[in-house]
Amino acid sequence: MSPSDPAAPTITNVAALAGVSRATVSRAFGNPGVLRPDTVARVRAIAADLGYVPNPTAQALSTGRHGLLAMIVPDIANPFFPPMIGAAQGRAETAGLALLLGNTDEDPAREHTMVGRLTLQADGFVLAASRMSQRQIRDLAARRPVVLVNRDVAGISRVLVDSADGVRAAVEHLAELGHTRIAYLAGPSRSWANGQRKKAVKRAAERIGVEAVMLPGQVSSYEAGMKAAPTLLESQVTAAVAFDDVLAHGVMAGLAQRGVSVPGDISLVGCDDVLQAQVYPPLTTVSAHAADAGAAAVDLLVQRLENPDSPDRRVLLDTSLIIRATTAPAP
Amino acid sequence: MSPSDPAAPTITNVAALAGVSRATVSRAFGNPGVLRPDTVARVRAIAADLGYVPNPTAQALSTGRHGLLAMIVPDIANPFFPPMIGAAQGRAETAGLALLLGNTDEDPAREHTMVGRLTLQADGFVLAASRMSQRQIRDLAARRPVVLVNRDVAGISRVLVDSADGVRAAVEHLAELGHTRIAYLAGPSRSWANGQRKKAVKRAAERIGVEAVMLPGQVSSYEAGMKAAPTLLESQVTAAVAFDDVLAHGVMAGLAQRGVSVPGDISLVGCDDVLQAQVYPPLTTVSAHAADAGAAAVDLLVQRLENPDSPDRRVLLDTSLIIRATTAPAP
DNA sequence: TTGTATGCGTTATCAT
DNA sequence: ATGATAACGCATACAA
Numbered sequence: 001m002s003p004s005d006p007a008a009p010t011i012t013n014v015a016a017l018a019g020v021s022r023a024t025v026s027r028a029f030g031n032p033g034v035l036r037p038d039t040v041a042r043v044r045a046i047a048a049d050l051g052y053v054p055n056p057t058a059q060a061l062s063t064g065r066h067g068l069l070a071m072i073v074p075d076i077a078n079p080f081f082p083p084m085i086g087a088a089q090g091r092a093e094t095a096g097l098a099l100l101l102g103n104t105d106e107d108p109a110r111e112h113t114m115v116g117r118l119t120l121q122a123d124g125f126v127l128a129a130s131r132m133s134q135r136q137i138r139d140l141a142a143r144r145p146v147v148l149v150n151r152d153v154a155g156i157s158r159v160l161v162d163s164a165d166g167v168r169a170a171v172e173h174l175a176e177l178g179h180t181r182i183a184y185l186a187g188p189s190r191s192w193a194n195g196q197r198k199k200a201v202k203r204a205a206e207r208i209g210v211e212a213v214m215l216p217g218q219v220s221s222y223e224a225g226m227k228a229a230p231t232l233l234e235s236q237v238t239a240a241v242a243f244d245d246v247l248a249h250g251v252m253a254g255l256a257q258r259g260v261s262v263p264g265d266i267s268l269v270g271c272d273d274v275l276q277a278q279v280y281p282p283l284t285t286v287s288a289h290a291a292d293a294g295a296a297a298v299d300l301l302v303q304r305l306e307n308p309d310s311p312d313r314r315v316l317l318d319t320s321l322i323i324r325a326t327t328a329p330a331p
Numbered sequence: 332m333s334p335s336d337p338a339a340p341t342i343t344n345v346a347a348l349a350g351v352s353r354a355t356v357s358r359a360f361g362n363p364g365v366l367r368p369d370t371v372a373r374v375r376a377i378a379a380d381l382g383y384v385p386n387p388t389a390q391a392l393s394t395g396r397h398g399l400l401a402m403i404v405p406d407i408a409n410p411f412f413p414p415m416i417g418a419a420q421g422r423a424e425t426a427g428l429a430l431l432l433g434n435t436d437e438d439p440a441r442e443h444t445m446v447g448r449l450t451l452q453a454d455g456f457v458l459a460a461s462r463m464s465q466r467q468i469r470d471l472a473a474r475r476p477v478v479l480v481n482r483d484v485a486g487i488s489r490v491l492v493d494s495a496d497g498v499r500a501a502v503e504h505l506a507e508l509g510h511t512r513i514a515y516l517a518g519p520s521r522s523w524a525n526g527q528r529k530k531a532v533k534r535a536a537e538r539i540g541v542e543a544v545m546l547p548g549q550v551s552s553y554e555a556g557m558k559a560a561p562t563l564l565e566s567q568v569t570a571a572v573a574f575d576d577v578l579a580h581g582v583m584a585g586l587a588q589r590g591v592s593v594p595g596d597i598s599l600v601g602c603d604d605v606l607q608a609q610v611y612p613p614l615t616t617v618s619a620h621a622a623d624a625g626a627a628a629v630d631l632l633v634q635r636l637e638n639p640d641s642p643d644r645r646v647l648l649d650t651s652l653i654i655r656a657t658t659a660p661a662p
Numbered sequence: 663t664t665g666t667a668t669g670c671g672t673t674a675t676c677a678t
Numbered sequence: 679a680t681g682a683t684a685a686c687g688c689a690t691a692c693a694a
Binding site for chain 3 (some may be wrong): 340386391392
């Protein structure tokens with residue numbers, strides 16, 4: 001049975017040594033206000049040199065609060081997520097919470113299973129770019145506080161990296177450079193960001209009066225980008241906006257292989273700014289704020305945990321175009 | 332008090348509906364062998380349509396097993412770690428375990444605190460590139476199973492990405508290209524990998540009869556690499572091995588800013604192979620196997636969890652040189 | 663201000 | 679093969 005932990009002191013040990021009841025020890029930590037200051041001090045002192053730490057599991061069983069947040073991402077290998085995860089973990093830590101991390105490989109079923117597996121242990125969920133159905137998300141939200149990142153479901157708190165502005169600016173930028181036929185290279189079809197970016201390209205193109213051609217896509221990876229290069233060439237465009245930097249980067253490589261120069265022959269814009277200026281040529285891209293998004297999501301969640309009937313919020317993080325070296329006048 | 336979870340069915344509900352005792356329900360899940368097959372079936376059926384799931388917290392309190400693994404990394408933003416984390420989470424999931432993730436920002440104190448915070452909730456720890464003292468690590472290992480990644484402490488299970496071979500090959504490769512004075516650009520001083528690589532460069536240089544100059548370093552980042560470029564130039568070498576790809580990449584940028592050509596003027600070798608061929612020019616580097624390391628670490632941990640007195644193991648993952656485009660004959 | 667008693671959901675020991 | 683029952687460590691009504 002019982003503790004895998006060799007001799008972890010419990011509330012009972014402390015109580016005995018301090019000559020008080022277990023309830024008093026409990027209060028010395030959880031509700032010191034009701035105790036006489038000197039009892040609090042004495043109990044804590046004894047607890048300290050005994051090395052006593054309240055057992056979170058027992059607390060959880062009693063209070064229903066586990067001190068655990070779960071964060072689910074579709075692909076931790078995508079450089080968009082690590083900064084977000086890091087920031088989220090940091091904020092959680094500040095709030096005294098630990099972070100459970102789940103990676104779904106873009107698989108909605110796996111995500112659903114994982115969420116089920118964790119519902120009884122996590123106090124709340126951050127679902128990043130969730131691929132689950134609205135229904136599944138709502139079901140979860142009925143049982144635990146949920147904050148979405150880059151997924152827009154009414155009635156549920158969410159933080160959205162709003163790339164509309166940035167993408168529009170990108171299209172305008174390309175138009176000003178004389179491009180009249182611009183492609184959008186899609187990412188994962190279930191991705192909210194993909195939908196938003198696609199639409200933004202389409203709209204901006206319409207408004208400005210340039211032609212937009214939508215190229216299909218499934219995953220975001222360097223390899224996928226390389227493979228997309230021929231398709232892009234066939235589409236006869238002189239410029240393209242890619243779903244994200246990783247994809248854009250792959251495309252650049254694929255184009256280079258075929259002797260096509262960027263930005264000489266084709267201009268390219270990425271999204272998310274995860275590569276900074278770290279590739280050559282430095283990629284023109286639409287900024288994101290992945291870390292901010294992660295932090296904001298956890299803050300929202302913590303707030304909701306502290307005040308269960310605080311209303312759901314929809315926070316938008318805006319973006320802008322960062323012009324570097326992969327865009328140039330149309331040939 | 333009690334469950335934050337609205338109406339989660341418990342073992343008691345199932346027992347009542349099935350007309351059996353709670354003990355029987357428990358056994359239907361945890362020890363079905365001792366029950367009559369038809370009772371197992373009946374109980375499970377009822378549990379299923381009630382939506383009953385055993386409460387892990389209660390299980391943990393009773394058995395001491397939480398179903399949680401903790402993984403601590405120094406810097407999740409470093410591309411070396413995400414694949415490792417992803418693999419670790421995957422293996423854990425397969426074993427029915429969830430993963431707690433901690434990011435320490437290379438801060439030993441923060442790591443220690445975090446570990447303390449989690450000892451009572453996690454069944455075991457994977458400490459990746461731990462910055463804690465041997466003593467602290469041993470203390471933890473006395474309370475919970477621990478597996479180290481890229482940290483070599485006797486008596487504690489560890490998986491080491493052994494870059495000695497790869498680095499030696501790199502130095503030989505450079506020597507063959509005619510380089511006679513080679514720099515090693517250090518990374519974090521507390522990093523085991525850094526120590527190993529430094530030593531490997533030194534030894535290989537000695538053996539081959541070329542000169543090795545050790546350049547100081549603290550952190551591994553693109554920016555740090557850029558800043559290291561002048562130092563590298565002053566050192567009068569024609570080739571360098573950098574602590575990792577991120578650093579090497581920064582150096583390339585810094586060199587480029589100063590009009591120094593890679594590999595024309597200076598040859599450069601990275602470590603870890605996290606950039607694949609994704610930068611220009613593609614980086615010659617020493618392979619690592621971050622994902623394998625993460626998977627192996629979790630496997631070791633799981634094994635140890637299942638058989639508490641299995642001996643500690645020291646698994647070595649070997650590396651090799653991947654020649655791409657940043658190395659060339661000495662000018 | 664502090665103590666007593668009970669419950670949280672499960673596993674495990676001991677009966678039957 | 680199954681049932682009673684006592685832990686597991688803590689929080690909280692209720693008493694005092």
